[in-house]
Amino acid sequence: MNNRQTPAERLYAIVEQGLCIGCGLCQSVAGKDAVRVTKTVSGYLHPVVEGELEHATVDRIYQVCPGTRIEGLPSELIEADTRHDNVWGPWRRIVRAWAGDPAVRFEGSTGGVLTALANYLLVSKRVEFILQVKTSASEPSFGDATLSFTEADVFEAAGSRYGPAAPLTDIDAALGRDQPFAFIAKPCDVSALRNYASQDERVDRLVRYMLVMVCGGYGTPQGTIEFYRRVGIDPRQVTGLRYRGRGCPGPTRVETGDRAQEFHYIDYWGEDETTWSLPFRCKICPDGIGEAADIAAADTWIGGGPNRVDSVDDPGTNALIARTRAGEELIAAAAEAGALTLEYDIVPDIMSVYQPHQVNKKYAAWARHQGLHDAGRIVPHTERLRIEELAQDLPDETNEFQREGTRKRVEIGKASEPRPTACKP
Numbered sequence: 001m002n003n004r005q006t007p008a009e010r011l012y013a014i015v016e017q018g019l020c021i022g023c024g025l026c027q028s029v030a031g032k033d034a035v036r037v038t039k040t041v042s043g044y045l046h047p048v049v050e051g052e053l054e055h056a057t058v059d060r061i062y063q064v065c066p067g068t069r070i071e072g073l074p075s076e077l078i079e080a081d082t083r084h085d086n087v088w089g090p091w092r093r094i095v096r097a098w099a100g101d102p103a104v105r106f107e108g109s110t111g112g113v114l115t116a117l118a119n120y121l122l123v124s125k126r127v128e129f130i131l132q133v134k135t136s137a138s139e140p141s142f143g144d145a146t147l148s149f150t151e152a153d154v155f156e157a158a159g160s161r162y163g164p165a166a167p168l169t170d171i172d173a174a175l176g177r178d179q180p181f182a183f184i185a186k187p188c189d190v191s192a193l194r195n196y197a198s199q200d201e202r203v204d205r206l207v208r209y210m211l212v213m214v215c216g217g218y219g220t221p222q223g224t225i226e227f228y229r230r231v232g233i234d235p236r237q238v239t240g241l242r243y244r245g246r247g248c249p250g251p252t253r254v255e256t257g258d259r260a261q262e263f264h265y266i267d268y269w270g271e272d273e274t275t276w277s278l279p280f281r282c283k284i285c286p287d288g289i290g291e292a293a294d295i296a297a298a299d300t301w302i303g304g305g306p307n308r309v310d311s312v313d314d315p316g317t318n319a320l321i322a323r324t325r326a327g328e329e330l331i332a333a334a335a336e337a338g339a340l341t342l343e344y345d346i347v348p349d350i351m352s353v354y355q356p357h358q359v360n361k362k363y364a365a366w367a368r369h370q371g372l373h374d375a376g377r378i379v380p381h382t383e384r385l386r387i388e389e390l391a392q393d394l395p396d397e398t399n400e401f402q403r404e405g406t407r408k409r410v411e412i413g414k415a416s417e418p419r420p421t422a423c424k425p
């Protein structure tokens with residue numbers, strides 16, 4: 001820490017150094033009178049200091065923020081018979097699956113398994129509610145945190161939202177209900193909640209299941225605007241956006257008032273990984289595969305993306321990675337109840353065929369973090385993610401290329417965000 005920095009400057013450093021994913025947790029830690037995670041002029045959800053902020057509070061934020069600390073599965077959840085893959089982490093079972101209910105399979109992002117598991121958790125009364133993300137009421141491209149108490153609520157939240165979403169802005173209210181619940185979110189959101197368990201004992205007591213999607217990164221606000229422009233839509237006219245779902249991947253549907261236009265997933269993301277417009281934090285992500293979750297759900301496209309022909313009538317098949325005993329048991333129980341249809345078991349090497357971009361990123365993460373160090377930036381603290389070990393498998397030139405690439409990125413300003421300023425309401 002730079003001793004001359006004020007508490008606000010220290011918090012803003014996380015944003016300015018491109019490490020904030022807008023999870024919302026710092027608002028919960030500091031209290032919303034002090035810090036509000038809100039849409040800023042950069043288009044992202046970021047924290048804005050609104051009241052008095054102490055250094056001690058910022059110290060607590062640095063301990064839990066997924067921009068500064070990312071850990072793998074807590075050691076106590078790793079059993080003697082849990083298997084390990086150096087890329088894919090701890091796992092007990094990996095299985096191809098889809099939602100047992102065809103309507104859920106159709107509506108879901110891939111095969112609807114996260115929605116199906118959430119429904120099963122509610123119906124079987126294992127939890128009282130689900131903390132998850134649904135389409136924002138005010139910003140068509142964003143997600144809003146929501147508590148789902150019924151199957152209808154969960155159904156409404158189905159589908160991937162690639163824009164900013166802050167599921168943890170009000171975690172205190174969810175924990176304050178003193179009821180068991182499940183959390184469904186991105187891997188970095190789950191990292192944040194696992195970190196927060198060290199500051200709030202209710203997390204381990206009440207959050208019975210943590211489920212994630214495997215995540216290659218979310219779409220930048222600028223990338224979404226560029227997509228609208230590419231397809232001839234005025235961004236200011238957009239009233240609704242559904243990224244995918246209703247098939248796999250299903251159409252990207254943009255509403256402008258009474259008019260709806262549908263595009264392909266590839267129109268939004270581009271033809272391959274090199275064209276994805278991602279926030280900097282996603283580029284250096286050491287855990288897009290949800291190592292801290294009970295279950296991670298992924299797509300099963302060979303090579304990491306759909307093609308325009310096969311995707312027309314693809315009903316959607318997920319790969320489910322159960323990492324904990326609780327996750328493994330949940331998959332079996334949901335299948336037994338008909339909530340999930342299991343196809344066949346697979347192994348980590350098959351995941352690498354479905355997710356080459358995750359493999360690349362996992363191998364590159366350590367060198368990229370070293371590049372941050374070289375540039376004098378905050379280096380996220382990582383544990384149990386094996387990134388240094390993986391980097392040692394790469395040729396020195398490759399690590400040097402990644403390291404220097406990141407240092408250069410910082411130098412030319414491609415890893416920086418402006419000081420966050422809230423958008424006017």
Ligand SMILES: Cc1cc2nc3c(=O)[nH]c(=O)nc-3n(C[C@H](O)[C@H](O)[C@H](O)COP(=O)(O)OP(=O)(O)OC[C@H]3O[C@@H](n4cnc5c(N)ncnc54)[C@H](O)[C@@H]3O)c2cc1C
Nearest residue numbers: 108109110111112113114115133159161213215216298299
């Ligand atoms: C930003 C992002 C990047 C992704 N990258 C990859 C990838 O690289 N590889 C891959 O295999 N799959 C990726 N996916 C996951 C994939 O799109 C599916 O979400 C996943 O396969 C689960 O499918 P499903 O049919 O079970 O989901 P559904 O049953 O439709 O459930 C989706 C769940 O995700 C929650 N959710 C949606 N958007 C968000 C969000 N932005 N933040 C927090 N929670 C959200 C919803 O609340 C819902 O509970 C990504 C998803 C997202 C949101």
Ligand code: SF4
Nearest residue numbers: 020021023024026065
């Ligand atoms: S990543 Fe989350 S906790 Fe960290 S600064 Fe951003 S909103 Fe706050």
Ligand code: SF4
Nearest residue numbers: 187188215217282285
């Ligand atoms: S790539 Fe990593 S940091 Fe980015 S949204 Fe996904 S899990 Fe979070």
